[in-house]
Amino acid sequence: MSEMNRREFAEALALAALAPMLGTGAGPIRWPSALAAGAPAAGLAAPEPSVLAKALAGAIRAQYGDRLSEADLAVVTRQIENGLERADKIRKATLTNGDEPDFVFSAIRSESAG
């Protein structure tokens, strides 16, 4: 194909905004549960983004608003909302204070630094 036309692109963006795993990268793995979780029932409008999603979208508007249209920002807001929903999912798992992240870091003592 040459490229999606505007209508197809708009549809793709709308779907992307509704699908939690789209908007993240690499291979195009489709997770049915994730797709289903983000999609409203047929005929229903997408729910209003949360106050936090709108606030974070405001940060995007402040930094990059000059190059994003209102339609773009609406998509970005939905994607932010989806990200927050994913964060809610991982917050349900229990962690203790001692559960550390796996950072790769070690203190550096360079031989050449004296």
Next chain:
Amino acid sequence: MSDLTWLTLPELGRLLRERKVSSVELAEHFLGRLERLGPAYNAVVTVLRESAIAEARLCDADLASGKDRGPLHGIPYGAKDLIAAEGAPTTWGAQPYRNQMLKGDASVVRRLREAGAVLCAKLAMVELAGGMGYNQAFASFTGPGRSPWDTARWSGGSSSGSGSAVGAGLVPFAIGSETWGSIQYPAAFCGVTGLRPTYGRVSRHGAMALSWTMDKLGPLARTVEDCGTVLAAIAGPDPADPSALDRRFTYPPGAKSRKRYRLGILKGTLEKTQPEVRRNFEESLRVLREFADVEEELELPDYPYEAMASIVIDAEAASAFEPLFESGRITELTAPEDRIGGYAGQVVLAKDYIRALRLRRPAAAALDRLLARVDAVAAPTLPTVAWPIDAAFDKVYPDYSGGANISGPANLCGVPGVFLMNGTGEGGLPTSLQLTGRALGEDSLLAIGHRYQQRTKFHRLLPPGL
């Protein structure tokens, strides 16, 4: 000389050592195919004719003087264009980086050169390795990657050219990368063998970062044996990559392969797969049962793998590509959705990113406990054959979205996988079998895959017309 195109690495090595072909002749053969046929698959970014011939001459001189650098000596290959090679552009598949010249070779290129392999081409890829959330095949300035089995079908991504170049016989092997399915998809859609190594097995130094904690480099080739041979050349510690493991990998392994193996099948793994995919997987199991006991109904530990992976990739990609956002050149990307798909990652909360990293440790430990019960978990690599090239990904094959899937947890937790063709399905397109194992468990996966390929001929099937 009969056609060199489809020979395996040991077969090519034998011809070289018997002086039936020279390294320069091999390079000329594959350079010609890359130049002639590469455009049909949008597989190639840069053909490196001059440097490849120079490297091949050196290989011939070395062999003539008795210096044999091993099983890759004199063998041509291609590298995904996110891997730096001095003197060639490294475009990351993205228009803003089309003229990017990086200093020095990636560690994987240096290691392959030391092993005698001849870099013939930088291969096409999805822009920024798919990090901006592409939803269509047309997501690279080189055009949509096309499968050698049907150019109206997608080659898979993001290692698009690495899959199609091997599948079309443009190179004997290629290096790809996987963060979230990017070796898996091209291996399956192009009907080749792919290996996603354990995270840290292969140095990432000199390769574009999408996600520092999830990126893996690995080979795509004709056979499992070829993949093992390449992994042995590229694996090992590297001071330039702090995540590179302090472990060597040898292939073939020193220890004799076992008589019987243990395989696991996830409960629900065949749900929502195309009938031919199901049929071919069940036939693969019949073959595997000849040398393996199968434990069915395994269940993945209950973690929100995709949510964790998404947060990790989004946050790390937002930082890795911050200059692209700051410069505004993100608007030059090919796929419209990629031009705005990364902004949400810019505002992932730090506490959420760190929580995902913290949760990955217990998730990886739980996954390891499951994988320790078996030598490999077997599954269809994908629930369908290659997707039509003009379809939006979220609309293609809606009835076949797949069942229980180990690929996401495996990528998040950094465990290895092997992908190999196991038949043909709809439209005569390849279907594929995946084997997933414990961290550092490549030996078992390769041994099982090799035995499977000894008993079957799917890895010898050629795309129509080639």
